[in-house]
Amino acid sequence: MSADERNGTGGAPPIPGWPEESAQRVEKASALRGLGVKVYPNRYDRTHRLGEIVTAYDGKSIEDLERLAADVRVAGRVLTKRGHGKASFATLSDGESRLQVYVRLDGVGEKGYRIFDLIDLGDFVGVAGRVMRTRKGELSVEAREITFLGKALLPPPEKWHGLADVEIRYRQRYLDLMANPDVRRTFRARSAMVSAIRRFLDDRDYIEVETPMMQPVAGGAMARPFVTHHNALDVDLYLRIAPELYLKRLVAGGLERVYEINRNFRNEGISSMHNPEFTMLEFYTAWFDCGDVMDTTELLVAAAAAAAGEGPFPYQGREVSFELPFPRLAMKDAVGQRLEAESVPGFSRAVLDEPERLTAWLQSPEFGALAARLDLDAEPYLALSHGKRVARLFEELVEGSLWAPTFVTDYPVEVSPLAKARPDDPSLTERFELYIAGMEVANGFSELNDPLEQRQRFLDQLRERERGDLEAHQMDEDYVRALGHGLPPTGGCGVGIDRLAMILTDSPSIRDVILFPQMRPETGRGRASEAETGPDTGDLAE
RNA sequence: GCGCCCGUAGCUCAAUGGUAGAGCGAGAGCCUUUUAAGCUCGGGGUUGUAGGUUCGAGUCCUACCGGGCGCACCA
Numbered sequence: 001m002s003a004d005e006r007n008g009t010g011g012a013p014p015i016p017g018w019p020e021e022s023a024q025r026v027e028k029a030s031a032l033r034g035l036g037v038k039v040y041p042n043r044y045d046r047t048h049r050l051g052e053i054v055t056a057y058d059g060k061s062i063e064d065l066e067r068l069a070a071d072v073r074v075a076g077r078v079l080t081k082r083g084h085g086k087a088s089f090a091t092l093s094d095g096e097s098r099l100q101v102y103v104r105l106d107g108v109g110e111k112g113y114r115i116f117d118l119i120d121l122g123d124f125v126g127v128a129g130r131v132m133r134t135r136k137g138e139l140s141v142e143a144r145e146i147t148f149l150g151k152a153l154l155p156p157p158e159k160w161h162g163l164a165d166v167e168i169r170y171r172q173r174y175l176d177l178m179a180n181p182d183v184r185r186t187f188r189a190r191s192a193m194v195s196a197i198r199r200f201l202d203d204r205d206y207i208e209v210e211t212p213m214m215q216p217v218a219g220g221a222m223a224r225p226f227v228t229h230h231n232a233l234d235v236d237l238y239l240r241i242a243p244e245l246y247l248k249r250l251v252a253g254g255l256e257r258v259y260e261i262n263r264n265f266r267n268e269g270i271s272s273m274h275n276p277e278f279t280m281l282e283f284y285t286a287w288f289d290c291g292d293v294m295d296t297t298e299l300l301v302a303a304a305a306a307a308a309g310e311g312p313f314p315y316q317g318r319e320v321s322f323e324l325p326f327p328r329l330a331m332k333d334a335v336g337q338r339l340e341a342e343s344v345p346g347f348s349r350a351v352l353d354e355p356e357r358l359t360a361w362l363q364s365p366e367f368g369a370l371a372a373r374l375d376l377d378a379e380p381y382l383a384l385s386h387g388k389r390v391a392r393l394f395e396e397l398v399e400g401s402l403w404a405p406t407f408v409t410d411y412p413v414e415v416s417p418l419a420k421a422r423p424d425d426p427s428l429t430e431r432f433e434l435y436i437a438g439m440e441v442a443n444g445f446s447e448l449n450d451p452l453e454q455r456q457r458f459l460d461q462l463r464e465r466e467r468g469d470l471e472a473h474q475m476d477e478d479y480v481r482a483l484g485h486g487l488p489p490t491g492g493c494g495v496g497i498d499r500l501a502m503i504l505t506d507s508p509s510i511r512d513v514i515l516f517p518q519m520r521p522e523t524g525r526g527r528a529s530e531a532e533t534g535p536d537t538g539d540l541a542e
Numbered sequence: 543g544c545g546c547c548c549g550u551a552g553c554u555c556a557a558u559g560g561u562a563g564a565g566c567g568a569g570a571g572c573c574u575u576u577u578a579a580g581c582u583c584g585g586g587g588u589u590g591u592a593g594g595u596u597c598g599a600g601u602c603c604u605a606c607c608g609g610g611c612g613c614a615c616c617a
Contacts, residue, residue, distance in 0.1 A: 019552055020552085020568080020586085021552065024569070080578085082576050083576095084574060084575080084579080085572070087573090087574035088574090088576085089575080089576050089577065100576085134577090135576090138576085140575090154552095155568075158552080158566070158567065159567085160565090160566065161553070221616090223615095268616050269615055271615090271616090272611080272612095433617095442617095471616075496617050
């Protein structure tokens with residue numbers, strides 16, 4: 001391949017829709033093969049990761065390194081290249097660390113230098129040579145031998161501005177990871193957090209289990225499910241919205257401490273706090289009640305935080321501290337405090353305890369004025385039951401303002417079909433949610449284990465469903481049967497792993513903590529993702 | 543689902559309704575300690591798509607496609 005042939009109008013891109021530059025890179029691959037170089041070799045024996053070179057030799061002076069004469073073999077992706085005629089520099093990255101290599105014609109010979117010349121940014125290369133320090137003081141490996149380790153036919157993200165295009169960051173996360181160290185840090189922190197949670201539970205004799213993702217009844221939460229179909233069985237199945245009911249079947253079976261960290265699927269809107277598939281931890285403990293679960297949950301969350309970094313954690317310009325214990329606040333008290341702080345005429349905390357008084361207040365001009373002032377939709381309240389009114393007031397008035405980790409307790413029974421009622425007040429349940437930075441992060445309760453009451457709760461939910469509530473819980477007779485065989489007193493909790501990861505990594509969007517967040521599938525214009533047809537099925541001009 | 547904003551070269555961005563530009567990257571060339579290496583040269587565009595208004599549209603209007611943010615729903 002002559003220079004003339006590679007110049008200008010050369011070849012077409014190897015794959016329709018790819019940039020012209022990829023044609024040049026294909027030609028360089030051919031040139032490498034012409035030199036007898038394997039363009040995609042199978043392995044390379046390195047002696048050190050790049051970071052290990054830095055750790056071992058960064059303290060050494062030029063003279064120290066000359067004396068040590070350390071010969072090493074390193075490998076990585078070429079991030080930058082600086083040519084000077086018969087000597088060149090390149091910076092390698094192995095995803096964790098960077099290291100400069102110094103390549104001289106005298107050091108690697110004609111052929112080696114020619115190979116180096118054919119390397120593009122983004123290619124992989126192995127370098128055998130001696131650890132040295134340049135005049136400007138940069139720790140480097142001076143190459144004796146260049147081994148080509150893999151051609152990138154497409155160019156890496158632009159090196160000055162990094163990768164800014166949010167769409168490409170999410171769709172082609174590998175480019176995001178290559179270009180943005182913060183992104184690598186975020187996902188390492190997430191991994192450390194999840195590992196710490198597993199360790200925490202394993203240390204307390206919980207066993208990790210896996211329960212069905214495809215369920216005939218989508219239970220365990222209030223949400224709209226995805227539906228799929230099994231051909232051989234000829235039945236519709238739901239992607240699970242929660243593992244809860246299966247995990248409690250396991251506790252009934254004698255697995256006293258179980259947990260699962262896995263995906264749930266909910267067919268609902270996408271937002272900075274919602275991805276259709278998201279990761280949830282659920283853990284169940286026989287003989288525990290709601291209070292025991294809160295005690296465990298706060299320790300677990302604190303352990304997760306400690307694994308992700310040192311507190312207090314900055315989050316969106318504020319700070320979140322995980323100091324124990326987390327405050328506990330009954331839902332009605334939370335609403336009452338908020339409304340009393342607004343000094344709303346006609347309102348007192350006692351209103352929330354008496355359905356008739358709440359009804360009257362919600363119909364009063366004072367509430368109308370408050371709703372107008374706070375931009376609430378007052379209309380839907382009157383159609384709700386007492387408990388749902390309280391829950392809605394909580395969601396609208398309090399939820400978003402709970403910044404420091406806070407347990408909210410005593411949820412109304414109407415919104416808690418799987419939780420055990422309080423012995424002293426059957427309108428409330430032994431249930432909590434943990435709020436951090438205005439987000440619901442965990443949800444736990446004393447598990448309802450009376451089969452007949454559970455069945456009645458499901459029937460109540462069915463009535464809600466008939467009235468048009470698509471998120472009302474489905475009837476699950478098989479689960480009721482499991483309770484019929486006896487579930488010991490049990491406490492359970494679900495923790496939203498993605499949201500916790502957001503808080504611990506100062507990520508404003510759930511998409512920043514999910515490697516491949518859900519996006520509308522790409523169409524046309526060199527970006528189609530149909531595997532059969534490659535990245536472009538249409539416009540060849542692109 | 544609704545509202546607001548965005549879409550110009552491979553990338554980051556310019557361009558009072560009047561000839562589409564810069565920097566970087568890529569290409570050719572020089573250069574044996576550079577690091578956003580430097581210097582020289584020549585390329586690079588159906589301004590997201592389709593219509594419309596206008597003598598004239600990157601710019602104004604409509605629809606569509608894609609994305610972001612907010613609201614709603616939820617976790």
